[in-house]
Amino acid sequence: MTEQVAKTPRARYRAQVCAEIKQRAWEQIATAGASALSLNAIAKQMGMSGPALYRYFDGRDELITDLVRDAYRSLADTFRAASQGGADVTALAHALRGWALQDPQRYFLIYGTPVPGYRAPDDTTAISSEIMATLLDACAALPLDGAATPFDAHLEDHRDWADGHPAPPAALHRALTFWTRLHGVLSLELAGHFTGMGIDPEQLFAAELAALAGAPAN
Amino acid sequence: MTEQVAKTPRARYRAQVCAEIKQRAWEQIATAGASALSLNAIAKQMGMSGPALYRYFDGRDELITDLVRDAYRSLADTFRAASQGGADVTALAHALRGWALQDPQRYFLIYGTPVPGYRAPDDTTAISSEIMATLLDACAALPLDGAATPFDAHLEDHRDWADGHPAPPAALHRALTFWTRLHGVLSLELAGHFTGMGIDPEQLFAAELAALAGAPAN
DNA sequence: AGCTTTAGTGATAACCTCTAACTAGATCGT
């Protein structure tokens, strides 16, 4: 017999409706941003009226939280797929950029402007450290021969976030700069801050990546 | 006689009310984010009811646009002040970080998640290029002796955004990486992505700044 | 003094989130 993904037909129906709600939410977010997400509009699109959605999500915040979780999951899966066949820093970088360009608002849902009161659910930090782990693997595989910086010394004492990964401090440093530098270029590109400047964001991204994967003394 | 900042008493009153609206808006943004800005709440706080604010701003978007403009202006002034007495890249960096930490939501108003439909007013690009000009001055003062990268070659052909600044391509490159790298660290710090990791964002910022101001081959 | 301009009002429409009470139908236990 086939593996039952959802035991009862009711649960099956429920899961399907849940998925359709999320799909419409993603479409709405992609075109108008997360702040314009409207439960009412989603319900109307699905042919049911208003408060019916509260059977599936406890409210707008709950739905967005779920989307944030899915976004983290999607990024983690993309990273995992990109690191198949050898953890390579440039493969991860291109996977990251492709994933971000595929749906900019999804990227901003994770790395964009935080709403002051909001706190991400705890399980996202677990996924986030999964992402960091594959990044650390790739950075540990790089040749690291530069002189230790003061920040490397700081990392020696504060490596709890690496979650037991045996990479040397220089690799931790490299992972952090990988994250911050590529995010720097990507977020400005996605926000449109390079449009009208005439430069090609992809080449700037490539230049930063080359600096990251190349000479260690940066 | 003193220079009349506002000719008629009516204009004077209007300017004052306008300023108070903006001030309340900033308070509201600082505590709850720009998406939670409520014209109604501002009006209630000021003792007048609802639609009165439409005498001063054409609507919510118009008000936010004005705040964005003020934010750009404030950053440009901060940069200008920091570059008094010699254009120094580290002085600019510290000025930037101080300005960002002073009001994170103001930073995000400029560099945060963009709302898909919105286009910044044209005069902000003028202020933005003023900011870029002081940054270019500081970067041109750095010793630049690294080998030309492919991206430097690209910049040779796409230097219109430098607005006639005579800096060599390597300096343009440095200015761009100054912008993207520090924004990368800063935005992640302000968004709280380092909290719980145990590392000190200031030291990471300092490390990136050292790389920027130091060895050119990064 | 009288006319014009302007600040602020209340009413209203059209949205939004979210709660409460209720109905109709599917599922489950016996």
Added chain:
DNA sequence: ACGATCTAGTTAGAGGTTATCACTAAAGCT
């Protein structure tokens, strides 16, 4: 198979928002 239960969906409504309209009252100008 039938009755109890559980659930998806409904309408009604409270309270919030942006924004427009028509109106009043006061200030300024000639």
